[in-house]
Ligand SMILES: O=C(O)CCC(=O)C(=O)O
């Protein structure tokens with residue numbers, strides 16, 4: 052566990068995301084750090100995917116979409132009304148996952164796999180945490196960080212909102228929002244509560260990557 056050992060609540064815990072400077076140089080792309088909320092750490096990133104990569108992910112997903120399911124039993128639930136698909140590996144998906152892994156500073160084998168979601172007007176994802184509750188079986192290898200990638204520009208609505216931080220991120224094609232919640236300090240984890248607000252006009256396409264504490268799949 053990466054945490055402070057002094058027990059002093061004012062000591063900042065170390066973060067997983069540890070990139071210094073204004074850019075992240077991954078193997079194949081230079082990502083721009085646009086803004087940061089320090090605690091909990093929320094980072095706005097630019098130039099994460101090219102327009103072509105965004106378009107390709109949308110095209111790939113459009114014909115494979117299913118109503119989103121949540122939680123351990125994968126139930127259809129009104130808290131999330133979007134449609135989604137987990138991407139199978141292909142050249143583009145593998146390249147993108149590798150890039151995300153370098154941004155998130157966690158090996159790709161810890162990832163849940165790239166999930167693409169579509170929201171149409173009226174659809175939303177109500178406030179939630181991405182980590183599993185302690186009572187759930189999945190929490191034994193819990194999630195620790197999230198990257199939400201915007202694949203298109205949304206005409207109106209569809210922001211990612213962090214209600215406990217009074218922070219909203221507007222979807223912009225090629226940009227992403229990163230946040231993490233592995234802390235010893237449970238208050239910091241709780242404050243990563245977030246929502247996809249209702250889309251008012253147009254479609255909203257996102258790709259989400261969640262990372263786990265331990266390995267989840269072989270590469
Ligand atoms: O659609 C969004 O803006 C947020 C998506 C999200 O919270 C998730 O996929 O876990």
Ligand SMILES: [Fe+2]
Nearest residue numbers: 179180181245
């Ligand atoms: Fe989420």
